[in-house]
Each structure stands twice: as structure tokens, then as C-alpha cells.
Amino acid sequence: MPEGHTIHRAARDQRPMLIGHVLDISSPQGRFLEGAERISGHVCKAVEAYGKHLLYDFSNGMTLHIHLGLFGKFRAIKVPADEPRGAVRVRMISATHVVDINGPNTCEVLDMSGRDKLVARIGPDVLRADADREKAWKKISKSRSAIGQLLMDQAVIAGIGNIYRSEILWRQKLHPNVAGKDVSREAFEQIWDDSVALLEKGVKHNAIITVDGAVKARSKYGERVNIFNKPSCPACASAIRRFEIAKRRAFACETCQIAPEI
DNA sequence: TTGATTGTTACCGG
């Protein structure tokens, strides 16, 4: 089962399992989900994703907000369900399915006001039809921060994670350390369009695939990538440089990706 | 037992 980012996206495909009358919400591990009683027994009418945030909207105006973070996982099974595996934080029970959520970064019940505040602070999501890419361009083109930093800032542009960051910048021949303000409009447009294409592909295959033409994922994480955690550049065979951006692993081919002027 | 991990927020200081 692929993990992390693709799971967030795959959750969109899990809509049918989660829409409908939620008979019960329980916390098998005993950790109380604050506000659980406000959604238990109500109808989940829609599931929306804003970046990596998932919003389960209930017909009484309440929303279950889930963010899986690094470790979170969904496990969806048909009834009758077996015992929860591991540290299940919330078990959502419908007439036909049970969804267990383990290890989410965020797991909370929001009212409409809380939901609005959340959505307002999330930047444009490359996978949403209503995304306003101009908002992302305004922030990037004014920022002294590195583009590698900005692509991971979910308030700037939502949906891109650590693997996609390295892969997208490599595909656009742009070095992660280039300042946002030094990124051309044309390069930004290409980054945005490529992000859409790659993340849509990720949703479709439930795996991170950034190599053109590749479909099947071979590695244990179900990914197929060009430079992330790779020793050499598939284009020029140069060694891939490893470094850190804000304590996260970053990769770049300094032959193919133009380094910033110091 | 330790370290690493596809993420995020809070807080502080410059």
C-alpha cells in the first residue's frame, strides 16, 4: 500500500465509501475525538481535498478535518470489520464500510467558521479546478525565499510534497536554491502545469511517478522517480547532489539544473 | 533501542 502523499490524493477516489450515513464515530484507542458527537449519526454529504487536507462535510454543517501528515493512513474495509490494527485514532462506520484512520497529523471536528478559516489559509491547490494560480505567482515572484522552499509552503501552492519538489524542479531544469523572485513567469507556468500533470498521474496510479513513460512502480514505496534518493542524473549521468532545505531532504543535478548566482 | 520517514505548526530572533 503506497503511503503519504498519494494516499491523500487517493482519498478522492474513496469518496463512495465515505459518503453517506455515518452510523458511528469511535476512538478505539480511547483518545477522544473532540466534537465526535456532532458528526456521529449524521450524513457525510461530500469529501473535499484542499492540498493535503481532507474535509468530510456533514449535512448538519460540521466537518471532519483530516491531515495524514507523514505517518497517517486510511484503512477501508467492508463490514463486518475486524479489530482495529495499531493505533487507530478514529473509526468511521457506515452501513457498508468501516474506515480506520491511523496516525493522522490532524484529526478534528470543525464548524463552518473553522472550515472557512482553514480553507482560507491554504494556498491554491494545483489539483483543484477552482485553483487561482495567480495567487501563487504573486507570492513566489515577490519572495526572496528559494523556490525549493516555496514549493513546499502549502500557503503558497498546495499539494506538492518533498518528492515532487525535487522531481518537478529537475524536470524544469531549475535549481531549488533559485530565489522565488528570480523565477520567470514562464518557468512558473511550467512548474504549475507539470505539477498538475504529475499529481493527476499520482492520483490515477496511487503512486508517485515522475518518469515520463513509466507506469508501473517497482520500489517498495510504489514510486518511480528521476533523482529523489538517486545517485546519478538520468539525463547527464552526473552525481546528484544531496542537501537539506528546512530539514527536509533535497536533491538536484547541478549540471542540468542551473544554480543561482551567488 | 535508535534513527529515519512522501508533513505541519508554534514560537522566537533578526
Place this chain on the structure above:
DNA sequence: TCCGGTAACAATCA
């Protein structure tokens, strides 16, 4: 206000 740095948290596995 912006930006970088640090700590904290989440669960699991090698």
C-alpha cells in the same frame, strides 16, 4: 512583515 531556525508531534519499521 518576512524569513530562517528549532522543537514538537504523529506511527511504524529496519
